Amino acid sequence: MTFKNEKVLDFYEKLPFNIYGDLKSAEEQIKKFDPLVIYPELKKIFKKFERIKIIDFGCGGGWLVNSISYHHRNKAQVTGVDFNPVVIDYANKLKKKLNLNSKFYSSDLFTFQSNIKYDLIISLGVLHHTNNCHEAIKHICKSACKNSFLFLGLYHKYGREPFLNHFRDMKDKSEDFKFNEYKKLHKNINDEKKLYSWFRDQVLHPHETQHSFEEISKVLIKERFSILSCSINRFNKIQNLEEVFSIEKEQYQYSLNKIKNCEYFPGFFITIAKKE
Numbered sequence: 283m284t285f286k287n288e289k290v291l292d293f294y295e296k297l298p299f300n301i302y303g304d305l306k307s308a309e310e311q312i313k314k315f316d317p318l319v320i321y322p323e324l325k326k327i328f329k330k331f332e333r334i335k336i337i338d339f340g341c342g343g344g345w346l347v348n349s350i351s352y353h354h355r356n357k358a359q360v361t362g363v364d365f366n367p368v369v370i371d372y373a374n375k376l377k378k379k380l381n382l383n384s385k386f387y388s389s390d391l392f393t394f395q396s397n398i399k400y401d402l403i404i405s406l407g408v409l410h411h412t413n414n415c416h417e418a419i420k421h422i423c424k425s426a427c428k429n430s431f432l433f434l435g436l437y438h439k440y441g442r443e444p445f446l447n448h449f450r451d452m453k454d455k456s457e458d459f460k461f462n463e464y465k466k467l468h469k470n471i472n473d474e475k476k477l478y479s480w481f482r483d484q485v486l487h488p489h490e491t492q493h494s495f496e497e498i499s500k501v502l503i504k505e506r507f508s509i510l511s512c513s514i515n516r517f518n519k520i521q522n523l524e525e526v527f528s529i530e531k532e533q534y535q536y537s538l539n540k541i542k543n544c545e546y547f548p549g550f551f552i553t554i555a556k557k558e
């Protein structure tokens with residue numbers, strides 16, 4: 283059974299997310315940035331393994347897959363899956379240019395099958411664009427075995443609301459107007475094409491859902507995962523899940539203040555869990 287969303291595939295085929303420069307500049311970006319520096323929490327997981335098998339569901343142009351492969355080629359075997367053949371082709375070209383051992387599959391994540399079990403399963407900004415986020419979570423969890431880690435990024439039920447309302451209030455305005463308003467928030471990107479790609483993804487997307495940490499924790503616990511940490515409490519060790527379920531509601535006010543101060547906060551959260 284597939285919950286893939288055709289409108290979403292069409293949206294990304296027309297303009298893939300975060301592919302904005304030529305291959306040369308993408309190659310330079312990969313060489314320059316080690317994702318384990320950008321994501322210290324990933325680094326902590328990475329350190330637990332001597333060799334590590336990683337899979338990224340909805341890998342887009344493969345920046346994360348190819349960057350990990352480039353900076354950690356003797357330790358990591360990294361695989362990317364995406365249903366958009368355009369991004370898989372791009373990711374493969376970069377892999378070839380950099381002579382990496384990464385692997386890419388052009389496949390809907392709901393129909394992707396592999397006998398391999400991965401030590402680390404990543405999915406960032408993807409499952410909320412499917413027709414059934416919970417089923418998508420269950421599906422990617424099939425690639426886990428005992429002690430596998432999950433690094434999952436989704437739009438947040440409370441934190442996303444002020445951002446969405448901000449742009450809903452402009453529903454009668456032109457795309458150019460909205461893009462200009464978006465630029466006022468997202469100040470750390472200078473490249474116009476990159477900025478447009480992010481704007482399009484976050485403001486013009488044909489389908490997204492939002493989720494609470496409480497809801498996602500419950501789905502993962504049923505899949506026999508222990509919840510380790512989340513971005514909502516700045517990745518501190520979770521002693522009591524109920525406490526985090528209670529503080530996550532504060533994300534609404536936090537996000538509202540960000541919008542009022544013209545600061546960028548799209549309402550995204552990361553959950554880290556471990557298979558029992």
Ligand SMILES: C[S@@+](CC[C@H](N)C(=O)[O-])C[C@H]1O[C@@H](n2cnc3c(N)ncnc32)[C@H](O)[C@@H]1O
Pocket residue numbers: 285286287290291294299300339340341342343363364365366369389390391392405406407408411412483
């Ligand atoms: C917002 S982009 C995120 C890309 C990447 N994870 C990143 O962080 O840059 C969402 C990606 O998910 C992919 N995607 C969405 N639904 C999918 C599905 N059912 N199966 C596989 N890929 C999917 C899209 O093609 C797109 O590349």
